[in-house]
Amino acid sequence: MKHRNFKTTVKSHLQDQSLSQQQLEELMAMQQQAGSQPSANKQASGNRYAIAASFAFLLVLSGLLLFNFQGPQGKLDVRIGNEVVGNHIKLKPLEVHTGDMQSIRQYFTELDFSPIESQLLAGTNTTLLGGRYCSIQGVTAAQLRVKDNQTGEVQSLYQTVYSDEQFAGLPRLEEGARPVTVYAKGIAVDIWVEKGVLFAMTKAQKP
Amino acid sequence: MTFDEEVLQQFYRYSYALTGESQSAYDLLQSALEKYLRLKTVPDYPMAYMKRMIRNQFIDEYRRAKNLPMDEFDETQDVPQQAVERTLERAAISADLVRQVFAYLSPAEREILYFWAVEGMTTIQIAEQLQMPKGTVLSRIHRMRLRLQAHFGEDYSDGMMEVAS
Numbered sequence: 001m002k003h004r005n006f007k008t009t010v011k012s013h014l015q016d017q018s019l020s021q022q023q024l025e026e027l028m029a030m031q032q033q034a035g036s037q038p039s040a041n042k043q044a045s046g047n048r049y050a051i052a053a054s055f056a057f058l059l060v061l062s063g064l065l066l067f068n069f070q071g072p073q074g075k076l077d078v079r080i081g082n083e084v085v086g087n088h089i090k091l092k093p094l095e096v097h098t099g100d101m102q103s104i105r106q107y108f109t110e111l112d113f114s115p116i117e118s119q120l121l122a123g124t125n126t127t128l129l130g131g132r133y134c135s136i137q138g139v140t141a142a143q144l145r146v147k148d149n150q151t152g153e154v155q156s157l158y159q160t161v162y163s164d165e166q167f168a169g170l171p172r173l174e175e176g177a178r179p180v181t182v183y184a185k186g187i188a189v190d191i192w193v194e195k196g197v198l199f200a201m202t203k204a205q206k207p
Numbered sequence: 208m209t210f211d212e213e214v215l216q217q218f219y220r221y222s223y224a225l226t227g228e229s230q231s232a233y234d235l236l237q238s239a240l241e242k243y244l245r246l247k248t249v250p251d252y253p254m255a256y257m258k259r260m261i262r263n264q265f266i267d268e269y270r271r272a273k274n275l276p277m278d279e280f281d282e283t284q285d286v287p288q289q290a291v292e293r294t295l296e297r298a299a300i301s302a303d304l305v306r307q308v309f310a311y312l313s314p315a316e317r318e319i320l321y322f323w324a325v326e327g328m329t330t331i332q333i334a335e336q337l338q339m340p341k342g343t344v345l346s347r348i349h350r351m352r353l354r355l356q357a358h359f360g361e362d363y364s365d366g367m368m369e370v371a372s
Contacts, residue, residue, distance in 0.1 A: 006324075007323070007324045008324075009301070009305045010305060010309075010320050010323075010324035010325075011324040011325050012305075013305045013306065013309060014220050014223065014224060014320075014321060014324065014325050015220065015325065017219065017220050017223045017229065017232070018216055018219065018220075019215060019216055019219045019233065023219075023233050024212055024215060024216075026237070027215050027236070027237065027240060028212070028215075030237075030240060030241065030244060031209045031210065031240070031244065032209075034244035034245075035209060090234065092234070092238070092268070093267075093268060110245040133241055133242070133245070134241070135237075135241060140241065140244070140245070
């Protein structure tokens with residue numbers, strides 16, 4: 001077994017690790033989304049690359065919407081479902097532990113909307129456990145965690161600001177539509193739009 | 208400030224050094240980037256700041272999950288600097304074995320290897336980067352060498368046995 005210098009071999013091993021193209025695109029999209037939101041306290045970057053990249057992103061997005069291109073992962077609701085389930089399974093630590101929505105709104109001050117209680121969940125036998133910042137398709141979101149009091153199962157309830165540019169085509173409750181259900185890794189996810197907020201919630205598995 | 212793709216790859220490799228696993232590394236980077244993008248002002252040194260955020264995020268998450276030995280990032284021990292630095296520089300290892308070594312080492316040890324091997328830092332610079340005493344860095348390197356010798360024996364110890372007197 002040929003031995004090389006330890007430093008060179010360690011460096012080579014680490015430099016072999018890299019983000020996939022999809023992961024890179026997700027992280028770049030997060031930055032572009034954050035950069036497009038005005039903030040009075042942020043320094044003006046004057047970054048030509050960021051401006052050109054944002055323009056190119058919008059061009060590509062327009063093309064995708066125009067030609068109804070499904071993209072490498074398929075339709076939007078499927079992509080959202082995959083992302084939500086992926087994060088739900090990991091059960092990352094909550095950043096705020098609380099059982100009331102007022103405390104949730106006081107914590108989530110960096111969103112472009114205020115988290116709300118969905119009419120679909122009113123009267124359900126669930127307990128709010130808390131939340132953490134997350135994202136959906138590159139848009140900053142609130143990931144809340146709720147417990148089904150009957151089964152004890154913990155579910156993830158995502159909320160993010162709705163925009164036609166990113167989430168067109170998803171069912172709106174105000175128009176009489178019902179949530180769309182998608183499946184990923186054996187877990188069902190309901191997705192809908194309500195009062196300008198995009199919701200995505202994992203569901204308990206029926207026996 | 209927007210980080211370009213190459214910088215994101217650097218952050219990913221640092222995250223990988225801490226977590227030792229590719230999906231965990233991506234999750235860590237994504238969480239830290241979300242927090243960075245919520246900052247109200249751009250830091251003076253964005254890359255260094257972002258690396259610190261990745262590190263803090265890693266420590267917070269694993270401490271909460273109780274996966275990280277509490278003394279991992281805190282211990283200090285007196286070790287001669289010259290002896291320790293020379294043993295790393297003189298070590299030799301095969302490409303196959305480095306993967307096993309990486310899986311075996313702790314996050315704190317992998318982090319030191321990252322700054323030493325990828326970013327070319329000296330122990331003093333690593334200590335400044337990690338905001339810890341130089342003695343802590345040295346003791347970690349010393350302990351790493353002893354653990355690797357004990358675990359991997361002859362294959363690893365080629366070149367590592369020479370210690371300055």
